[in-house]
Amino acid sequence: MSARTAPPPTFALFAALTGCTLIEPMPGDQPCKEVGWAIAARTHACTGDVALANARYEDFTDQITCVEWAADDERLGNTPPEDLFSCAFTIRNLPCETVAELGDDLDAWLALDEGCAYVIEAEGAQAGGAE
Secondary structure (H helix, E strand, O other): OOOOOOOOHHHHHHHHHHHHHHOOOOOOOHHHHHHHHHHHHHHHHHHOOHHHHHHHHHHHHHHEEEOOOOOOOHHHOOOOHHHHHHHHHHHHOOOHHHHHHHOOOHHHHHOOOOOHHHHEEEOOOOOOOOO
């Protein structure tokens, strides 16, 4: 590698030092928010209806209380923190036929993946529900 293409050593040190200060922990309710966004995104992708997608997201935020998590949360047990995103991942990958069948039935959307119970607290449900 020529000296022209290699970054100067001071650049690497600067990048390493400043890069660490920019890292912030993920908000504890991020996996839950991803579920609401996934519902809205699939609704929009399958119907093209922005108003319907927004309405479903608003219904989600009105009816759901997010469970907050930390990477070292004891409730996780041996479950890796990234598994908290399984609910959103499942919803994000639904075929449009399923999206049409689910419609406005929020409970049906949230019943699609066992991981949903870890990140949402429906009215009257127990926090961290899938224990």
